[in-house]
Amino acid sequence: MNVAYVNPFISATIHMFKTMLNTELKPGTPMLKxxxxxxxxxxxxxxxxxxxxxxxxxxxxxxxSLKIVSSLLGAEIKIVGxxxxxxxxxxxxxxxxxxxxxxSEFNLSISLPNVIIGKNHVIASPSGAPTIIVPxxxxxxxxxxxxxxxxx
Amino acid sequence: MNVAYVNPFISATIHMFKTMLNTELKPGTPMLKxxxxxxxxxxxxxxxxxxxxxxxxxxxxxxxSLKIVSSLLGAEIKIVGxxxxxxxxxxxxxxxxxxxxxxSEFNLSISLPNVIIGKNHVIASPSGAPTIIVPxxxxxxxxxxxxxxxxx
Numbered sequence: 126m127n128v129a130y131v132n133p134f135i136s137a138t139i140h141m142f143k144t145m146l147n148t149e150l151k152p153g154t155p156m157l158k159x160x161x162x163x164x165x166x167x168x169x170x171x172x173x174x175x176x177x178x179x180x181x182x183x184x185x186x187x188x189x190s191l192k193i194v195s196s197l198l199g200a201e202i203k204i205v206g207x208x209x210x211x212x213x214x215x216x217x218x219x220x221x222x223x224x225x226x227x228x229s230e231f232n233l234s235i236s237l238p239n240v241i242i243g244k245n246h247v248i249a250s251p252s253g254a255p256t257i258i259v260p261x262x263x264x265x266x267x268x269x270x271x272x273x274x275x276x277x
Numbered sequence: 278m279n280v281a282y283v284n285p286f287i288s289a290t291i292h293m294f295k296t297m298l299n300t301e302l303k304p305g306t307p308m309l310k311x312x313x314x315x316x317x318x319x320x321x322x323x324x325x326x327x328x329x330x331x332x333x334x335x336x337x338x339x340x341x342s343l344k345i346v347s348s349l350l351g352a353e354i355k356i357v358g359x360x361x362x363x364x365x366x367x368x369x370x371x372x373x374x375x376x377x378x379x380x381s382e383f384n385l386s387i388s389l390p391n392v393i394i395g396k397n398h399v400i401a402s403p404s405g406a407p408t409i410i411v412p413x414x415x416x417x418x419x420x421x422x423x424x425x426x427x428x429x
Contacts, residue, residue, distance in 0.1 A: 172324015236324025
């Protein structure tokens with residue numbers, strides 16, 4: 126995986142947080158996920174397919190996800206329920222949709238989001254498809270993005 | 278979601294277990310997933326996109342997943358590691374790839390598999406996209422398939 130392919134996902138995430146949540150994101154250093162590491166408590170995962178195949182996941186601690194979706198909806202969400210999972214799924218959907226425009230050579234299409242809930246769940250990708258993790262921090266707290274894209 | 282769209286996934290799963298694992302599967306009654314229910318310990322998830330969008334997940338108790346992948350590889354796997362996650366991902370990949378041929382009207386393409394590991398993890402789909410659960414039983418034990426497909 127060419128790490129340059131991660132840049133559109135980083136840019137899309139920063140743009141989304143700036144325009145929809147009025148929040149500056151600080152991306153950390155992207156790193157290769159060497160083994161299945163636990164993600165945070167709740168992850169929005171979107172499959173990518175077309176001339177390349179992969180997935181993008183945004184993974185949040187529960188408290189951070191509640192703050193972000195509350196801000197997105199303009200109403201306080203206190204529990205893990207459909208508002209939260211729909212909010213996290215939509216966030217992943219917007220970021221994947223935005224990023225794919227900058228990867229037009231792959232003619233990517235995106236799946237519906239799946240939202241994974243579970244303390245210390247692990248998201249593994251196929252061994253042959255390296256995953257890049259990008260940590261982010263912002264006023265809501267910390268979270269991480271995981272991108273895997275296998276070009277043919 | 279038209280429940281008829283689940284049939285190709287059921288057939289593909291039965292066919293895969295018969296040809297690659299020499300095992301007869303008994304499908305249970307498909308049911309609508311009404312709220313986010315915990316899945317088993319390990320799930321292979323594949324995103325579907327094209328003229329319809331969705332995902333398919335195959336979710337296994339840990340012991341069942343180890344038995345199935347051991348049988349698939351012809352070598353005993355005892356721990357949750359790359360062999361197991363790659364095996365479960367490949368299984369989901371084969372089933373999704375087979376099923377999509379019978380849903381050619383949607384020109385579906387499939388993402389790389391993500392494999393989710395975690396006791397009682399929950400896989401949620403968007404509220405507007407109903408998910409159908411199909412329980413299966415076989416000599417390896419019980420597992421479940423979850424299919425969500427949103428037609429335009």
